[in-house]
Amino acid sequence: MTTQSGPHGGRPDPGLSAIMSERRHLINLSYRLLGSLADAEDAVQETYARWYAMSPEQQDAIAAPGAWLTKVAGRICLDLLGSARARRESYVGEWIPEPLPDRAEWNTGPSTSDPADPADRVTLDESVSMAFLVVLESMTPAERVAFILHDVFRYPFADVAEIVGRTPGACRQLATSARRRVRETQAPATSAARRADVVRAFKEAWEAKDIEALIGLLDPDATTVADSGGLVSAILGPVEGAERVARAVIDLAVRAPGLTVVERSVNGQPGLVVQYEGATAAVVAFDVVDDRITQIWGIRNPQKLRPWTTT
Incomplete structure (x- = not known):
């Protein structure tokens, strides 16, 4: 299997620095596969544990350690996706992928905060946007792994087959099915600047409790979904329709008058962070x-808000 990360010329150095240099790639891969930074960290930790459980002779026999680590991480993630599906079906409220902060703030320039590793090491692009991650949640574990490995990380299907445990042809079909799901949900792209303007206007209308302004910013069929935990746990099911969404947002502001709303980048897109009594209450x-x-x-689950601690 070919490795897609690390500029190792010739045979990779199996030493500590060469092995650990793969960590960024493994975190990026695992987060996209699992939609959870905590689970991605666990998967990468388990991958390294398996590497160091081998004898030096066994390690020396591996011609491409980076490829070996990717293969093992992919298989661990595939197993975790199977068990995660069962956990998420019993999750109180909607399960939403874990949000990631970004070093570069889209409204004020470079951020002065320093998100805890490894969140700041996950490359923020369209393949980690919240909309994209939510689509990935609709896929089977095998579809998700085949699609991410091939379409996002550009691994050939022969390599994907080694991880998924199916033939290259079957993996190609899995990726095709996943690609179809993505196409069915794709909408015309909106520029980052315009997204920022719309989200900023939403923030201002929310703070002003201006329901008419909120309705004007929402698509008539807009939907809001919240997960469990955090500041307010009353709204667990999806709320649909511009007016109902606007009223739910206003109701939250009325019931928690001390809320502060801050513009932040969420998974590489304009978003908001809700702070309450000096702590991050929601992203x-x-x-x-x-x-x-x-x-x-x-997203209100405190476990998912670890990288969003306020300063």
């Missing part, structure tokens, strides 16, 4: 199409 991600907000995700 809010948006999908914007044709200058209207079509989807709002509110």
Whole structure:
């Protein structure tokens, strides 16, 4: 299997620095496969544990340690996805992928905060946008792994087959099925600047409790989804329709008058962070199409908010 990371010329050095240099690649891969930074960290830790459980002679026999680590991490993630599906079916409220902060703030320039590793090591692009990760959640574990490895990380299907445990042809079919799911949910792209304008206007209308302004920013069929835990646990099911979403947002502001809303980048897209009594209470991600907000995700589970601690 060919390795896709690390500029190792010739045979990779199996030493500590060469092995640990693969960590960024493994975190990036595992987060996209699992949608959870905590689970990604666990998967990578287990991958390294298996490497160091081998004898030096066994390690020396591996011609491409980076490829070996990727293969093992992929298999661990595939197993975790199977067990995660069962856990998420019993999750109280909607299960939403874990949000990632970004070093570069989209409204004020470079951030002065320093998100805890390894969150800041996950490359933020379209393949980690909240909308994309939510689509990935609709896939089977095998579809997700085949699609991410081939379409995002550009591994050939022969290599993907070694991880998924199926033939290259079967993996090609899995990726095709996953690709179809993505196409069915894709909307026309909205520029980052325009997304920022819309989200900023939403923040201002929320703070002003201006329901008419909120409705004007929302698509008529807009939906908001929140997970369990955090500041307010009353809204667990999806809320649909611009007016209902606007009223739910206003109701939250009324019931928690001490809320502070801050503009932040969430998974590489304009979003908001809700702070309450000096702590991060929620992270809010948006999908914007044709200058209207079509989807709002509110992440309130404290375990998912670890990288979002306020300063």
